[in-house]
Amino acid sequence: MTAHAIAEVARTRRLLVALDFDGTLAPLVDEPMTARALPEARTAVARLAALPDTVVAFVSGRSLADLRVIAEHDDASPVWLSGSHGAEHWRPGSEGASSLDAPAGAADLIADAEAAVADVAGAWIERKSFGFGLHTRLADDAAASAAARAVDALVAERAPGWRRRTGRDVVEFAWRHEGKDTAIAALRAETGATGVVFAGDDVTDEDALRSLGEGDLGVRVGDGETAAQVRVADPGALALLLDEIADAREAEVDAREA
Incomplete structure (x- = not known):
């Protein structure tokens, strides 16, 4: 199944390889800003990005500024970003684009969420471009539940229209409602991709995986229910899969040029 799926997507005329970052290219870590892609994942990404008619993009829930830090991404990079x-x-060749149209009361709500979990051991609030995330990776189950209840109550009362997303030990709240499915659709349109590979490891990646169509390849990294055709165990296994895609794509390019 995997070999056939790789061969099929590698034959597409213009390929988009879109990848989540945390838990997908990089192992999950307790301190979010220390996350870095595995060396073998970086090598595979560089191979793919260098191929003709092949675009690589990172599609993340991270704010664009934070994504650029953890991805060690600079203005010379060929990798496209959706944060x-x-x-x-x-x-590539342009500045980051976003609309920081914060609604009234957003700053006060985020500050109050920080205050609500300040005394909860192992819980903290991450400020994001369009809202915030409650992290509970370092909290025990009781503390995590208490923090989530407190923040949920705040948002339900004061910002019921914000989008709520759950992930591994994180709950995110945002006044913008875009999802990774809309990110993939935008990237597909901008790049003119005729085939898409998307890989992710969490619940928030399933929107993108469900949006894929015939001729695309979805990859789930780790456990959990998924719409992906292929599952790999961890970021190291994904790096090997990306190398296989690069091998197949290189062979396809060589065959076209022969």
């Missing part, structure tokens, strides 16, 4: 679940963008 904040597709609400922020960076394209």
